[in-house]
Amino acid sequence: MKIYGVAVLSACFIAGQLIGEALGILFHFDGNIGGVGFGMLLLIVLGDWIKKKKWLDAEAETGIHFWSGMYIPVVIAMSATQNVKAALSGGWVALVVGVFATLLCFLLIPLLSKLQKKTEPSGSSL
Amino acid sequence: MDFIPKLFAKNELIVAFLVVGLIMFISVLVSKHLLRNRIPGAAVAITMGLILAYFGGKKGIADMPLFAGMAFLGGSMMRDFSIVSTAMGASLSEIKKTGWVGILSLFIGIAVAFFVGGSIGYFMGYKDIKSVATIGAGACTFIVGPVTGAALGASSDIIAISIAIGVIKTVVVTILTPLIAKCIGLDNPQTAMIYGGLIGTTSGVAAGLAATDPKLVPYGALTATFYTGLACMLCPSLCYFILSLFI
16 A cells, blocks of 8 residues: 555654754754754664565555655755745855855865775775 | 636646646756756756746745645645655665765765855855855755755745755756766765765766766765755754854
8 A cells, every 4th residue: 555655754754853843942943953854864764674574565665756756846846936036136156156065075075985995894895 | 717727726736746747848858958968857947947936926936826836846844755755765774885984975075065155155245144054055955955944944035045056066066977077086886975975966966977877876876865864954953053153
C-alpha cells in the first residue's frame, strides 16, 4: 500500500518538525531550528530500519519516491511565488554571491581530495 | 463565460500541477535544444519560475487569481515535506564508507558558502543579521536559503534573493564542472564524494557529474543529499549563532 510509505514519511516529517520547534523553545528562538534536517535524518534511520525488518514493501516505498520526485516541481512553484520584483533591486548581490562563493568551494576540492588520499588506509581504494 | 475562471479558482492546486508541468516541459525543451543540455531542465524551470514571479506581485505569480494554487504547491508545508522525502535515497552505511573527509567536506562546504556568501552580502549593503544569514544560506542551496529565511523571519525579498543565489550556484556548478573536472582531479569516486559534499546543490552536482562522467553521479549525489539537510539544520542554528558574535 502506497499510503504506508507516505504515512512513514509524514511521521518522520512531523517528528522532525516537533524536534525543531522544541529546540526553538529551548534556545528562546522564535522559530523552528532544523526541523527539516531532523526529519531527513529520521527518515534515513527509520527507512533503513523498516527496510531491514521488511515492514514496508516496494510499493509502499513508491509512496515516498513519488514525493521526492515532486521536490523539483515544488521548488519551481516556490520560485514562481517569490517577491522577485523586490529581489531584483539587489540583483547584483545574488550574482556576486552565487558566483564567488561557488568558485571558492570548487577551489577547496583538490585540497580535501589530497587530505582524503593521505588518510586512506592502503588497500581500501576503489 | 465567467464559469471558467471560477472553475480554475475552485481547483487551484490542480491548476498549479498543470502549470508547473507545463513550465517543466518547456524548460526541458529549452535545455535540450537551445542550451544543448549545458544547463539542466530543472535549473531552467526554476529560473523560469523566478521570471514568471516578476510579472506577479508580493506573492509572485500567485497574486493572479488564475495561479493562486502555486502559493500552496510552493508553500512551506509542501516544500519541507518533499525535501524530507528525498532522504529516502541516502543510507547511513554508505556515507560511512566515504571516511571522515567526506563528512568534513560537508561541514567545510556549508561553512564556506554560508560565511563567504554572508560576508559578501554584508559588504554589499545587507547589514542586518537575518538578511546576512539568509543570503549566506542561499549560497548553500536554493532550498537552504528559504528554509533559513523562513525560520529566522527574513523578508520575502531577501528570501527571493537567496533563491536567486542558489539558482545561480546551480547554473555555475552545472556549466563549470565538466570544464574544470581535470584541473581539480575529479575523476574518481572519492573526489566525487568530496565534490558533492563541498558543493551540495543536488541538481547542479548530479547534472555537472553527468556531463563529466556518468559513473560518478551516485557518489557525488550521495554526499550532496546530506548537504541540504545538514545545512537546513546548521544555518538557522549554529551558523546563525556564530554570526551573531560578529554582527
